[in-house]
Amino acid sequence: MKSALSSKVEEKEIIVLDSLTFGAPKTKEMIKVLENVKAAKKALIIMAEKDENVIKSAANIPGVRTALVSTMNVYEIINYTSFIVTKDAINKIEEVYA
Template sequence: MAKITMLNMAGAEAGSIELKDDIFGIEVNQYAVHQVIKNYLANQRQGTQSAKNRSEVRGGGRKPFRQKGTGRGRQGSITAPNHVGGGVVFAPKPRDYRYSVPKKIKRLALKSALSSKVEEKEIIVLDTLKFDAPKTKEMLKVLENVKAAKKALIVMADKDENVIRSSSNIKGVKTCLVSTMNVYDIVNYTSFIVTKDAINKIEEVYS
């Protein structure tokens, strides 16, 4: 088991915590991580793009000029793509980009992402993270104390409005729960800040 030093909100050492190897110490599977991130981004697409093809644009009821004798290339309709105002070739249409990935791949990717954070020493474990009231200054002070990167993901065991509102105005900082964290966010944010309770919950859910 990997042993990680825990910090308090002041940035001082507050003991240590052992992380389970089957979640935080597996060999990183790049293929699984890539597949899940690609799936996540595809599922975010709205798919509302649309353009008209030559059968949908207005006009084109008559042949624009006679077939022969004009010196120009033959043309049957002004709705053809080579005309200004004509249809679009292979026009994009509204579609759903969503697709599913096997649960085993998702679980492997999440464990790989968590393991990579431990491997690259980008995980910061806090013994607790609580504020009496929403204070952006207090959150900035905590991030500075624990030497977090400019892009930081804060993972909590349970919803805490004070923590969420304290970090909502800080650029590059995002909060989430253990139940809502995803592979894309773990990989996308440099510092992975997680509370002791959240670690216990992750190990409980994914063991």
């Protein structure tokens, strides 16, 4: 896991967001976020805690997947070009994998 994460850092494929929240599930809003951060077509969004609005907002976008820090796996990290993570998720990753 550490090696997969390190390779994303080296390849500059990690996008860190202060936060990612939506008041309601909005696919258009998620698309705007992905465009603003210049995410690749295959993007993995990692969250510290489950957020149904984020999950539903990303669900209908081809090539985009959401996961929790507790459920992410090496295959997903390697398979997706953009690794989008919130600061809270970074802190949780550091706790789990440090």
